[in-house]
Amino acid sequence: TAEGFHLRLLEHVRKTVKPGDASNMIATIDNYCYTVESGMNVGDVKGKILDDIVLETNPTTVLELGTFCGYSALRIARNLPENSRFFTVEFNPEHAAVAKEIIHTAGMDDKIQMLIGPSQEMIPQFKGMGVSHFDLVFVDHEKDLYKPDVILLEKEGLLKKGSVIVADNVVYPGSPDYIDYVRNNPKFKSTNYMSELEYHKDVVDAIEKSIYIG
Ligand SMILES: COCc1ccccc1-c1cc(O)c2[nH]cnc(=O)c2c1
Numbered sequence: 001t002a003e004g005f006h007l008r009l010l011e012h013v014r015k016t017v018k019p020g021d022a023s024n025m026i027a028t029i030d031n032y033c034y035t036v037e038s039g040m041n042v043g044d045v046k047g048k049i050l051d052d053i054v055l056e057t058n059p060t061t062v063l064e065l066g067t068f069c070g071y072s073a074l075r076i077a078r079n080l081p082e083n084s085r086f087f088t089v090e091f092n093p094e095h096a097a098v099a100k101e102i103i104h105t106a107g108m109d110d111k112i113q114m115l116i117g118p119s120q121e122m123i124p125q126f127k128g129m130g131v132s133h134f135d136l137v138f139v140d141h142e143k144d145l146y147k148p149d150v151i152l153l154e155k156e157g158l159l160k161k162g163s164v165i166v167a168d169n170v171v172y173p174g175s176p177d178y179i180d181y182v183r184n185n186p187k188f189k190s191t192n193y194m195s196e197l198e199y200h201k202d203v204v205d206a207i208e209k210s211i212y213i214g
């Protein structure tokens with residue numbers, strides 16, 4: 001069952017990965033998901049779209065909502081400039097524990113700051129942590145929280161002109177209220193990147209990029 005995927009992945013990683021190498025960790029996770037069992041990592045195909053958006057944005061302050069096992073945190077951190085700050089929020093403590101070990105083994109501890117708790121409680125704390133705004137936000141957690149969390153980010157003054165919101169799974173499982181919100185909101189300019197569900201060539205999914213114009 002999908003239940004326990006994170007523990008089986010961690011066992012596999014412990015046995016096979018080359019420590020201190022984020023790219024090797026990413027490849028190891030993808031290989032496991034293609035050959036053994038798929039997990040809800042953004043994956044290599046949508047991950048490439050995410051990589052390109054990160055590289056094009058060149059963000060110095062980044063937020064990820066939904067760490068899971070740390071796969072997309074590694075993909076993002078790998079492409080950030082030296083002096084950047086990257087926060088990832090995970091509400092499930094078991095997933096967070098696996099992500100912490102995976103991030104540590106990949107040698108990316110000093111690039112990624114993980115917060116454990118509900119996004120609605122974590123977001124209001126960032127101003128107090130010296131974050132003025134986020135240049136890029138990757139939204140990949142509970143689909144019903146996409147819209148309320150983006151609204152909260154704006155309310156907290158954590159978005160500024162040019163801030164980029166990248167949302168996973170806007171087709172499958174889908175987040176219709178979020179898509180309706182950003183596409184009909186004059187404060188956002190949205191672009192859809194059609195792709196496929198991670199590790200499932202036959203299932204359509206997409207990434208939505210929304211630039212905050214304020
Ligand atoms: C490997 O496919 C996993 C999968 C399969 C069927 C239905 C949904 C999902 C899925 C895919 C994702 O990228 C997800 N990202 C974030 N939070 C999720 O709950 C989530 C669920």
Ligand SMILES: [Mg+2]
Binds near residue numbers: 041
């Ligand atoms: Mg996802």
